[in-house]
Amino acid sequence: MGRRRVAGTIYDISLIGRKEVRQLWRDKASLTLTFLIPVAILLAFGLTIPSSSSLAAADVPIRVTVCDFDNTALSHDFVTILGNSTSFDLTLQGDANKARSDVEWGIYSAAIIIPEGFAVNLTRRPYPANISIIVIEDDSKSFMAEMVESEVANATQIFMKAIGLEYKANVKLTEDKLSGRDLTFRSTTAAPVMGIALIFGCFDDAAGSMARERERGTFSRLLLTPINRFSIFMGKTIASLILTVVRTSLLLLVLVCYLNLTIVGSLLLVFLIALLIDTTTVALGFAISSRAKSTRSVVIAQIAIMIPLIFLTGVLRPPEAMPEYARGLVNVIPYTYANDAFRRVVNLGQGIEFIMNDIIVLLGATVILFIIAAVMMKRSIV
């Protein structure tokens, strides 16, 4: 009797298993995503995490500017060694204030200032004095400060060895961090992670809601009224915006009270960025929901889109540290700009002028995605 029961159970299990495979096989879109999602996640992970043993190593040269105020043979040698580094794409300039401004605006990831007296201090006898090199770094980007400092320290060691002063003199790196604080890894990633968290909620406001309406027949009911597609989109968007204000407030509470994050910049700007994330995601959700067969398809699409975003939008690693081919992809994802905006406002306290580009990109993405959604919905009205 026991054996028959076991055999029966095994048979039932195989029946259900085969049914599941058959159903998935017939939903080719979901089937494709089921295989593509894990691959995409790993690929995105590979783009983010460097191949070297150190998280702080850059796989590609990052843009760095050097101001050589010493202008001696020794300082030139040092600049040459810095330039030979595979981690730096070095540019010389002569204005320290401009160099700092360039780092603030993101033109360069860091600026290295070789002060006047560099060579004099190195050649002083009987003992060379401590020599200071100033590194202006954007520490709000994950691992950026560590990458720069690590490479400068490396170059310094090579230089000191070359001039026979290894172990005889100390070259001190004076960090001039844009944030003015000691930002931890948690601090640099918390704000972008909040952005990703918002995306999850906003996506369901649109895509999930539309898929549910289609499944239940209420969307057809709406289409039988004089209401146009624009009104449906806008109505749902406004509802989502209200929810996003509440979501953002809750997330900020968690960030501040639980994660001990300090929000340096304007809270209004934080909410503005959150609302732009909402409009972009809602528009994306509408576009996807016009093709989604069911709420299940929407969930799969949500995972397919959202999880790679954690790796591809500068949360764990700044885009400038990613390979060229990845940067191309990263730069077309609107959320890269949302995370950039969050980082600037939350960690650096920068104002609207610094995030204007990000705002324009998010607004543009919203408009384009809404247009796509409107066109796609027209073709699949039932």
Add this chain to the structure above:
Amino acid sequence: MAEAAVSIENLTKKFGDIVAVDHINIDIKKGEIFGLLGPNGAGKTTTIRMLCTLLEPTEGTAKVAGYDIRKQPAEVRRNIGVVSEGVDLYGDLTARENLILFGKLFGVPKKILMKKINDLLGFIGLTDRADDLVSTFSTGMRKKTLIVSSLIHSPKLLYLDEVTSGLDPQTAVSVRDLTRQLRDQGITVLWTTHYLDEPEKICDRIGIIYDGRILALGTPKEVKSVASISVTIEMTLDKHPSRECLDYIKNLDGVIAVRSSGTVLNTTVHNHEASLGRIIENLNTNRIKILDIAKRGSSLEEAFLKLIADASAKESGKIEKEIERLRKEIIEAMDKIKVE
């Protein structure tokens, strides 16, 4: 001639190679209940969806309340109410909230909206459930709420697509009564169903649709006559008729079928007047008395089944002809090869 409420001209819908609706032409008169009768997959719901602008036709068009479904879809929607599969109310809103929402979307003035909602809910006997979530309603209640929600904007036309499907007989009767009352108020109703006995109970005219095509159009009586339907004569006898007696009746001209159950004899005939005399004569010869006699008229169900059978026969006849033609071609081709 008064303009039709709905005028359908060569309306066609194809889904890839499948022709769901095949060049149908129907005129629905104002103020009538027009029934579209057909089995599942005949094209009823697809037709409704095109007429309410949820689906774009592949060919042809229709005018609904004077508006073209292709060129003036918004005006069409303003003049119709729809109860159909895949069109539902918000289960997480109350009946009243659903009616308010759709009333406002249709632009019903606020001043009259609330009164109208109360009247409609009273009409269907759901005043005391007005503030309950629709998800808590039974199927019948939900269907009635769907009907009144489609009336909130006082449409000229109402499409009721298989509205009694899934309802218990009592509720189905009340829905039909409701529909008649709406017709009496001047609303034109397009009623689709696959229940063969239903159109005779409610429809002024019917169209039989099968495989996307209209097989017959007219009043139930006209449709039955198109089907050239027979009549069944039921006779209660004083004793069992013998085998020879039954065989004789079966072989009479015009007799289609003979069924005997105890002392009850049912004979289906084409021309009952001519046949009846000969049957009675035969029974008299066999010394069988007729205790009771009744004529059971042909039903719409029989008309429907016959029309479909004729249509299928025509189709299979076409297929057989095609097979024969191909067979001849192959034989000719093979003969040519032999000669060469």
